[in-house]
Amino acid sequence: MKKYIDVIKKSPLFRGVKDENILDMLQCFQGINAIYERNSFILEAGETTSKMGLLLTGKVYIIKEDFWGNRNIMMEILPGDIFGEVYGIIKDEPLGNSVMAAEKSQVLFLEIEKLMTMCTESCRFHNLIIKNLLNVMAEKTLLMTQKMEHMSKRTIRDKLISYLSEQSIKNGNQEFEIPFGRQQLADYLAIDRSSMSRELCNMKKEGLLEFYKNRFILYNENV
Amino acid sequence: MKKYIDVIKKSPLFRGVKDENILDMLQCFQGINAIYERNSFILEAGETTSKMGLLLTGKVYIIKEDFWGNRNIMMEILPGDIFGEVYGIIKDEPLGNSVMAAEKSQVLFLEIEKLMTMCTESCRFHNLIIKNLLNVMAEKTLLMTQKMEHMSKRTIRDKLISYLSEQSIKNGNQEFEIPFGRQQLADYLAIDRSSMSRELCNMKKEGLLEFYKNRFILYNENV
DNA sequence: AAAAGTCCGTTGCATTTGCAACAAAAAGAG
DNA sequence: CTCTTTTTGTTGCAAATGCAACGGACTTTT
Numbered sequence: 240m241k242k243y244i245d246v247i248k249k250s251p252l253f254r255g256v257k258d259e260n261i262l263d264m265l266q267c268f269q270g271i272n273a274i275y276e277r278n279s280f281i282l283e284a285g286e287t288t289s290k291m292g293l294l295l296t297g298k299v300y301i302i303k304e305d306f307w308g309n310r311n312i313m314m315e316i317l318p319g320d321i322f323g324e325v326y327g328i329i330k331d332e333p334l335g336n337s338v339m340a341a342e343k344s345q346v347l348f349l350e351i352e353k354l355m356t357m358c359t360e361s362c363r364f365h366n367l368i369i370k371n372l373l374n375v376m377a378e379k380t381l382l383m384t385q386k387m388e389h390m391s392k393r394t395i396r397d398k399l400i401s402y403l404s405e406q407s408i409k410n411g412n413q414e415f416e417i418p419f420g421r422q423q424l425a426d427y428l429a430i431d432r433s434s435m436s437r438e439l440c441n442m443k444k445e446g447l448l449e450f451y452k453n454r455f456i457l458y459n460e461n462v
Numbered sequence: 463m464k465k466y467i468d469v470i471k472k473s474p475l476f477r478g479v480k481d482e483n484i485l486d487m488l489q490c491f492q493g494i495n496a497i498y499e500r501n502s503f504i505l506e507a508g509e510t511t512s513k514m515g516l517l518l519t520g521k522v523y524i525i526k527e528d529f530w531g532n533r534n535i536m537m538e539i540l541p542g543d544i545f546g547e548v549y550g551i552i553k554d555e556p557l558g559n560s561v562m563a564a565e566k567s568q569v570l571f572l573e574i575e576k577l578m579t580m581c582t583e584s585c586r587f588h589n590l591i592i593k594n595l596l597n598v599m600a601e602k603t604l605l606m607t608q609k610m611e612h613m614s615k616r617t618i619r620d621k622l623i624s625y626l627s628e629q630s631i632k633n634g635n636q637e638f639e640i641p642f643g644r645q646q647l648a649d650y651l652a653i654d655r656s657s658m659s660r661e662l663c664n665m666k667k668e669g670l671l672e673f674y675k676n677r678f679i680l681y682n683e684n685v
Numbered sequence: 686a687a688a689a690g691t692c693c694g695t696t697g698c699a700t701t702t703g704c705a706a707c708a709a710a711a712a713g714a715g
Numbered sequence: 716c717t718c719t720t721t722t723t724g725t726t727g728c729a730a731a732t733g734c735a736a737c738g739g740a741c742t743t744t745t
Contacts, residue, residue, distance in 0.1 A: 408507070661731090
């Protein structure tokens with residue numbers, strides 16, 4: 240386990256915990272190691288779990304299959320990331336997604352209940368871990384809220400306006416760079432890339448904005 | 463404050479805490495009461511806050527204004543609900559939304575930092591509160607994940623399939639009732655009601671499903 | 686029972702969108 | 716520099732969608 244300390248201490252969950260305390264904590268959280276071969280299921284939709292996973296090595300997909308059998312990759316989990324925390328926290332909630340090893344992967348399972356409950360000895364870093372967990376979840380909520388807000392607009396133009404407005408505000412400037420290429424942006428907003436490209440150019444023609452590569456400038460209508 | 467104990471103890475955050483302990487805890491969390499008149503801002507986009515709000519009476523809207531000034535109601539907060547917890551947890555993150563009183567409202571502000579950190583006396587219920595907070599956030603994440611999954615489909619048909627599949631699985635039956643009327647479902651999936659109605663009927667004609675009011679039955683293609 | 690209101694399906698139509706295919710531009714590789 | 720790969724813009728077109736308007740079924744109110 241010691242060889243994975245590097246991944247663990249860089250994970251958002253253990254951020255700030257000193258090396259010498261990590262091993263103790265893992266014991267406290269009843270950490271269990273498991274290795275999964277490529278394409279094997281780590282968790283299956285419908286199951287319940289009281290543990291969350293922390294990926295040590297490899298790569299893991301969160302996948303979703305619908306009633307008619309169509310499969311869809313929802314998320315990619317990389318070393319240091321955690322998964323399944325929601326289902327560990329909400330007891331008895333059956334998983335809505337399956338978790339599959341995209342390649343040979345090593346997973347550290349942690350007992351969420353232990354993690355959420357102050358141990359009687361009140362190890363010095365337990366507080367930190369709980370805060371870290373809350374932070375991870377809050378960040379996730381934040382990102383999802385923002386994304387949903389954009390996606391809930393009815394037209395491509397409104398989705399773009401919503402997204403670009405946010406970026407502008409975030410940068411405190413009507414000129415800014417976005418962290419996506421065109422295809423990625425289209426995926427993020429759940430729209431077709433070429434249609435998006437078309438709409439961006441329409442908006443440019445109408446004088447709403449300008450862009451070059453990933454740099455955008457928004458204009459007020461009355462200028 | 464005592465007159466609000468009923469709302470507080472029914473809120474998801476204080477669920478399970480005994481009456482006689484609530485007042486103590488409020489002190490521990492540095493609870494501050496504030497009253498807002500209709501249409502006044504409780505929090506404004508761009509600010510930062512270290513507190514979360516718990517609505518005691520009235521009604522509050524989470525609203526969003528874009529670069530061009532269009533205003534949009536994102537969420538409705540009712541008594542017992544909490545808001546701003548994400549921004550309280552992630553320090554220094556400026557609010558992406560504003561919070562406005564939809565009617566005269568009384569709000570209890572709680573210091574998130576106090577709430578997240580075990581007090582030295584380790585009051586008996588502090589653990590419970592933290593778990594409750596994690597639960598609230600996990601539930602929120604869960605609901606958002608599901609919604610996003612449906613919304614990210616490209617066509618109305620695929621959105622419906624995604625949503626109805628989930629409902630079918632959740633009920634463990636290919637016949638089930640949904641908790642939405644048509645207009646609500648359309649809002650939830652961020653699509654036009656009449657277009658959705660049209661697509662539902664197309665699917666019915668093709669033998670994919672049947673429905674009467676809010677009751678649906680899904681069929682496999684090969685039956 | 687009549688009236689008013691709500692919910693839902695239906696339809697025509699202009700617009701938007703996804704899709705596919707291609708062109709142009711930019712970035713990397715050798 | 717040339718060739719290859721990746722990214723981005725362009726366009727035609729069929730299909731999907733939003734929008735508005737209408738009417739029937741069902742509920743609630745008076």
